[in-house]
Amino acid sequence: MxxxxxxxxxxxxxxxxxxxxxxxxxxxxxxxxxxxxxxxxxxxxxxxxxxxxxxxxxxxxxxxxxxxxxxxxxxxxxxxxxxxxxxxxxxxxxxxxxxxxxxxxxxxxxxxxxxxALLAHVTIEVNPPTAALLIDGEEQPPSSSAARVVELGPGVHRIGARAEGYTSAEQSVTVVSGQRDRKVRLTLAPDRAAIPPEPTPVTLPPPPPPPKPVPVQSSRQGYYVIGAASLLWPLAHPRAFPAEPNSGGAGSIRVGYRVNTPAAFDVMFQYANIATGADEAEHSDASYTFGSTRVGLNVRLMTPGQTWRFVGSIGGGLTYDDVSFDNLRRPDGSDLCNGACQHAWGVNAFVFSEVGVELDLGGVLLGFSLDSYFQSSRGISYKLDENDPNSDDITLYSSVLLQLGGSLHAGYAFW
Missing domain, CATH: 1.25.40.10 (Tetratricopeptide repeat domain)
Known part of the structure; x- marks a missing residue:
């Protein structure tokens, strides 16, 4: 069971x-x-x-x-x-x-x-009716009726009766599964009557191999490592660049520890690279590349299933972002961004979340998740005058950066 x-x-x-x-x-x-x-x-x-x-x-x-x-x-x-x-x-x-x-x-x-389906129904008549009925050495609950119907498993059973002032009686009865018409009659004689012969001992077959009992449950704990390949879509672009929708890839590795059945903590290292072209039919060669190196700490939540489970993570950390531009000059010599698209870089904070499913094959973890990244863009900036170290810093973005995507996971658990 x-x-x-x-x-x-x-x-x-x-x-x-x-x-x-x-x-x-x-x-x-x-x-x-x-x-x-x-x-x-x-x-x-x-x-x-x-x-x-x-x-x-x-x-x-x-x-x-x-x-x-x-x-x-x-x-x-x-x-x-x-x-x-x-x-x-x-x-x-x-x-x-x-x-x-x-x-x-x-x-x-x-x-x-x-x-x-294996039980047999046996009708047992005991005289006197007040005598105690014993089946395989165990006394049954008392009954005021002389005839009782009991359920027995297939095989050989010892059916006996005893009462004060009477000599005990016992019979060996063999029943098979589904039997309904078997009857046993036990009549106890007073003590002065002759003692009935002892029943012939019956050798029972050896018991079958025992089934497995339900073990005591324990909380699942241990280290794990997970690698992920992701596809990300940026929903914010440099304010001066007429970007078209595009996506890029990311690779990450996470090392963590499961503290109990539903919760774990891990450290994430990720590199993402997204190249986006210009939404300008006459100058489609223009593009910019957004590279991010992220380090973060996450809380991972899991349902208790042993094979299939739902997973979700939330966390955050720091990211080093680098944005570079290519082919900004139009055929007529004008600048696509009017000089506002300059190589920029910086450190920002980010928040990460995911939700997905995971398959656990004896410690081998396979899964899929939907991911989202929210991060600041204030750190991505460049000098208004590169030759003047005191020149003002110009931020490349005008809003919070949001990236959405999906990931395929593979890893191993030591719990």
Whole structure:
């Protein structure tokens, strides 16, 4: 019965439990739920299923939720006690659906349907009616009726009865799945009657390999590195240059650390280069090139999915911008910008945001995002008179710079 967060392979589950016990023994002492869950999983792996059920029941008392009941059902199923396994899953569906996702609910219902198909209905008549009924050594709830209908899994079962003043009786009964007409009658004789012969012992087949229990969840942490190739469109241009719409490319690398399941921090290094032509039919060779080298710090947010997840980032930093112009002279000798388009450079602040999706293939990260960059343009300037160091600085842009685009990501995670 898999959960949405996945069932770890048995060896990996054992390694995870060893790490939890090693790193936080004091935390385990003050959190009974985690301690009982870990002990139950260890006992389950050792095939001590009855002891595992006791630990999972203690975990459920400490924190009532669906996970301990799922593990109880797994252990009871390994003991071939399908009615108890069904009861645990039905209890989870009835009282703890808020701790289950759609996949959990579907898996539980499918497991209940599968186990119910294996049950046989056996009618048991006990005389006297007040005698206690025992099935496989476990006493059943009392009943005022002499005939009781019980559900049993396929195989060999020991059905017995006992009462004060009477000699106990027991039978070995073999049932198959779907059987409805099997009847068992137990009549207890007074103590002075002869003792009935002992039932013939039955050798049960070895149990099948145990299913994987639900592991204790832990927060995902670790380093990651992501490279990105981007396509950017500038929405602001030098005020004196008649630019046409155009786009350019950018490459970046981000190195960060995921502090918990939803949040991470990273440092971004990026270089962008955008060449834009002039929107003038008679002088289309004119152009300018905008180059940016950015360094920033980002906060990255992620949904908890293990394979697919939504991601988003917001951050900012500093950028060194360099703007150069080419072929500004028209055929008639006039300047396209009337002298206002000069080589300019400077340092500015920027704000960065992205939203997208990411695929995690065992640590290999692949994704796509929509990006936006908002930055100041006051630092991009040139001297009115290059020969005079005291000359006024002339800014090349008249507004905040905005660039929009999309990126393809590839990287690796160490969580």
């Amino acid at each position: 898999a959960r949405s967060h996945g069932l770890l392979p048995l060896a990996l589950c054992a390694a995870l439990l060893g790490l939890v016990v090693q790193l936080s023994p004091a935390h385990a002492q003050v959190e009974p739920y985690r301690q009982h869950m870990e002990n139950g999983i260890k006992l389950f792996q050792d095939r001590n299923y009855r002891a595992a059920v006791v630990e999972f029941e203690a975990a459920y008392k400490a924190k009532p939720k669906a996970s301990p009941l799922f593990n109880i059902a797994l252990a009871e199923k390994a003991l071939f006690n399908y009615p108890r396994a069904i009861a645990a899953l039905e209890r989870a569906l009835a009282h703890h659906r808020d701790t289950m996702d759609e996949g959990d609910e579907k898996t539980a219902r499918s497991a209940i349907e599968e186990m119910r």
